[in-house]
Amino acid sequence: MNFDFSDDLKLLRDQTRKFLREHSPTKSARRILDGEAPYDAALWRRVAELGWLGAAIPEEYGGIGLGYEGLCVLAEELGMAVSPIPFSSSIYLAAEAILAAGSEAQKQAYLPKLAAGERIACFALAEGPGNPNPTRIMATVEGGKLSGVKLPVADGGIADMAVVAARSEGKVGLFLVELATPGVTRETLKTIDPSRDHAKLGFDQVPAEPLGPADGWPIVRRVLDRAAILFAFEQVGGAGACLDMARNYALERHAFGRPIGSFQAIKHKLADVYIATELARSNAYYGAWALASDAAELPLAAAAARVSAIEAFHLAAKENIQTHGGMGFTWAFDCHLYYRRAKQLALAIGSAPYWKDRLVDELERRNER
């Protein structure tokens, strides 16, 4: 039995944590939240220099070939630090889509730049209310030109290029689009988590290059499944950060002459947060194994990891505020950074009802085999 990260990866985790504590303290997220910039460009550059963006990208495409377990380790730490960078959009989603569906030429053309952080890509799937489903896709590519509206698009305001799900000749597929092109409009959206950029992207006859087969929905699903595991690690990291904050506050804050952490109401609340976080962590680990080994169980593992992680981070973030009492719901305290991020991550790539439904689909499929 070897169901834990290797000593090397644990060392990476420690280094990552130390690095992010220095270069991505919560005030970095707060600057973005307060609208000073759409993302932390300095942090992005540093992260790129460390090779993190190419952690799971093969060396022939400019990555460092650390592998997916390594990427999971990084994701957990980024979640813990509520880092305000377009990592998930550019790497978990766009780069993965190109890896999964791109031609050799496309991989050569795009991946090295994404791995180097020279270019930022976003993943444009949603078109307003709805969970991932081909019937929701109305954006259309005709004669190589994309028209339609995508919203919300995470990091759509800062990306150089987009991987766009669009309809062409009745089928939904993926397309690569340069965003610095006439016909592209971008509008920043106000969202629950302003520490991450979100945009409404309009396309009017914009050149679009096919990425993978015309019937690309299976690839979309595969990309979402794989991303779900990486998102789960971010969420587990966030939940763990909330639990730490809450525990520390409960030890330090006194009421009625004793630390509030000595009251069972707080103790049992935090025990429940611990339980949810550990369950989510274990489900995420299984996802990491499935991701790294590209196992047949990946879709089921991904759904389980995501459902568990959504629940844990939601619980941890809201009860962290509750443990902090009055200070918890002030803008000045950091609790809300995590509360916002918990919901942002819970909705990106599809909300809990979608993933629960997917999970049972996969159970049915498993039983039919």
Place this chain on the structure above:
Amino acid sequence: MNFDFSDDLKLLRDQTRKFLREHSPTKSARRILDGEAPYDAALWRRVAELGWLGAAIPEEYGGIGLGYEGLCVLAEELGMAVSPIPFSSSIYLAAEAILAAGSEAQKQAYLPKLAAGERIACFALAEGPGNPNPTRIMATVEGGKLSGVKLPVADGGIADMAVVAARSEGKVGLFLVELATPGVTRETLKTIDPSRDHAKLGFDQVPAEPLGPADGWPIVRRVLDRAAILFAFEQVGGAGACLDMARNYALERHAFGRPIGSFQAIKHKLADVYIATELARSNAYYGAWALASDAAELPLAAAAARVSAIEAFHLAAKENIQTHGGMGFTWAFDCHLYYRRAKQLALAIGSAPYWKDRLVDELERRNER
């Protein structure tokens, strides 16, 4: 605003409670649970003598015309005492069905005897797994003869007669059947709550008298709606009894040198039980108003009362055991009488998913008006 029982009914409640404490202590339910008899016949006779069975039956049919608010008061007390008598089968369901659908001759023939407790009736709807729905009804009446199987039938083992839902010429209606008739077989069922009789009734060409119109499902639904409010009062009574038991035990039982009721884990648990019970009580009160005034809102009020009461009694019964610790899950303590009854009442006349669905149906209907 006059949203409480009258002083007269409060007096009735006090007297009822006193009476049941003497004549229906929990050991009465325990005798039935242990299989000594299928119901407490002595209690049944006393209850009949006090006129309770005819509380809401008009005086011209042998009742005392106390009205439905009075019946609600009695139901709460019967629930509090986990009384092991066929009150709900014979009165909330069978007598109500006859009142709702019977001809004048049928009312004259049956209601006085039910009101006097001389005869016991049961309500035979279920045919194995399923919630109330006409598609579930396979029992058939042809040429005035009923054939089919009904299970479970509460009090089917002790009833003299049954109100049976059966299919005739494609429509589902109600029928009156004498059970001491050749062709009727009865088998006692083992159930979650052996303090109440449940049977499997077999009918093979048994004479059946139509009760109401051939298309009787609207009547079934009306009977169930009205019964749901009375069941809700039993459940609120049971939940209240559990809360009392738990509170008393928490005050008396010491651990770590202090009453266990001084630990927040117990305090907050019982506060949650109190909250659920009060919400259920308030919903039940609204049901009582709807029942007494035969309001158009009755179906919605009934569904709300039932959903709220199911939840409150389930919570109160299980957390009462938990508060009692080790003693709570012994046969010797009374906690399980309530835990069993909570589930029995939650399933009789349809389980929570059915009533939640009905509730939303009624909300949709209300909004269409």
Place this chain on the structure above:
Amino acid sequence: MDFNDTPEEAAFRAEVRAFLDANAKLKSEAQPATRRRYISDRDELTRAKLWQAKKAEAGFARITWPKRWGGRDGSAIQQVIYNEEEARYLVPGGVFSIGLGMCIPTMMGYCDEATLQRYVPPALKGEEIWCQLFSEPAGGSDLAGLRTRAERDGEDWVINGQKIWTSGAHYSDYGILITRTDPRAKKHAGLTMFFLSMKSPGVEVRPIKQISGTSNFNEVFFTDVRIPDSQRIGKVGDGWKVSLTTLMNERLAVGDAPGPDAEDILELVRTLELEDGPAIRNAAVRERLADWYVKSQGLKYTKFRTMTALSRGQTPGPESSITKAVSASKLQEIGSFGMDLLGMAGGIMDTELAPMQAWFQEALLMAPGLRIAGGTDEILRNIIAERVLGLPGDIRVDKDVPFNEIPSGRS
């Protein structure tokens, strides 16, 4: 049972309606009310003062107060009836409730006639607004843990310290203030109550920005603020006893968590299409809708039972604690679920893009504060356990110790 007024109640209700009809617009006749009730506009204060003056003139400003103070010696149920009726009209609300509901009643119990003659009428007419300076950074749930010092200096007291969570401090004219006058006495024994002008030198008010982006509360800093001894309320060292009058009124005032409810989820799902059909047909949606509806109705009819008790002349107990205990966390879950239903677009808060003007998203950000302010979820459950169910209080380690020896976690 019925939902009808007694004849006396009906007569009073008619009187109230006549007043309201003459002086305000029915909500149903006005522009459709905006959902975003969390944010108030800037003119609200001016309009609130005007409206309060009208109410005071008509004798509706404080129905249960004695006639000599501008009330009408009315009953609690009359106040409830007035509130019910007023809720149907578009009138500015809220800014006087702390002063008239908590501060002035406390003063009435302890101050002399001259003081009351000076302060009660302007408060009633809305000319002067009051706030309550109780909570502190070191004393939230544990109110008596407060550290703001009052030290005697001749005929004055000199105040240094900080209050927090003070609603309306930024527009208030006066406040009642609880201070620690003897740190060597036991926790509850060394406190003294005062009132003061919020314009006193050394008083600084800073709004607190909440995570919802609004500022409903303030921090108030006191630096060598001088209060004459004549503005002391009650005896030196009796501050805790005096404060209880105020707090009892607060508990009764704590109500529903405002925001979207089961009916709003119903409105959303009646038109929303999910991937597999109309949201209203989805069994998981229906179950949640039923659960929340049942809770809301349970609270509604619990209030009706309380009103019935009032109507029968009884005093309702701490049962009303259940309202906030249930509704604040329900609001949080409803907000969250409403967003989940919108899938990947659930996080959008632009009011023109998000369904129902981003009502669910606003609720998610507002709910955490509602679970805390006015008694946390945990404190409310303690109150229910202790005062309704009669269970023992928590073990207290801070009761019989001089205040300055109680562990505070400060190094």
Place this chain on the structure above:
Amino acid sequence: MDFNDTPEEAAFRAEVRAFLDANAKLKSEAQPATRRRYISDRDELTRAKLWQAKKAEAGFARITWPKRWGGRDGSAIQQVIYNEEEARYLVPGGVFSIGLGMCIPTMMGYCDEATLQRYVPPALKGEEIWCQLFSEPAGGSDLAGLRTRAERDGEDWVINGQKIWTSGAHYSDYGILITRTDPRAKKHAGLTMFFLSMKSPGVEVRPIKQISGTSNFNEVFFTDVRIPDSQRIGKVGDGWKVSLTTLMNERLAVGDAPGPDAEDILELVRTLELEDGPAIRNAAVRERLADWYVKSQGLKYTKFRTMTALSRGQTPGPESSITKAVSASKLQEIGSFGMDLLGMAGGIMDTELAPMQAWFQEALLMAPGLRIAGGTDEILRNIIAERVLGLPGDIRVDKDVPFNEIPSGRS
């Protein structure tokens, strides 16, 4: 990451499989296992003793014990591997786990060589069964609140009192017994541990009927039972310290609540028809199924993480408390929901009428005990809060007081 054995582990696993193949039947090859695992048959005890003798002979009875006591100086992960493999075979289980897992290890820490020579081998071979006489009516969660008295009389001690929740007392040959030898000492100081024959005069065992109808536990009454001082374990007054050895082993042994799980709900809903179609298509069913599946998987992989720690030679901590904290109340809700799905027939417990042999109904009756026995939901959360998260213990009012002055609620 992988789920593979190390080469050493693989070799050990092969050895275990060879032993099991030679001596037992695979479950998959045997009759379909009955679901109703809650009830054991009468011959189980005889079969269990035979099986234990075989395991002892092959050196698998207690893998981590020293070789001189019949173990193999093996590692914790080897024990886990053995357990995993054995679980795939139809073998009688359970009756020796308390004796070998808790009682004998405690004796090994405190008893002399001659005593161990007398008792360890027969226990290992299954010839003698041991039970643990700790809990009392007055001391459940608060174990140290025990009142069973041991009074010195010459070379003997005389025992009077009552134990409860003793698993296997009715078939046990010996027991270890914690008693109060000094009621005037502080609570944890006046305790002393003994072992005794369950056949001693004055010992009376009465099974406790649980609400599930089964009797997994006993009450044990002691009336003037004499124990020679040579059967004392540890020093007089050291009983609490001695008991901690036993209890640490107990916490690790507490595991999953046995009963229907997400997979069983899946099995039910795959064939069940609801009024509006197949149950598996109902969104509310699917949501719950997903929620429970995710919890079960979370627990499963948490155990894998624990095993990995063992495999790497680390000692797992109190994290394993989460298993029962999650699974017992999950079992209660699964039982309840399985019944709800069956609608009006959900209460039927005749195994030939109720789907899946009334597995869900049995679970509803079994779950309350599982939420309590071996550490209540509340105690487990305290353990997590204190030992994992490092939060403070509850305030103790019983620590520094003579035992006989601690409030007990008895009048």
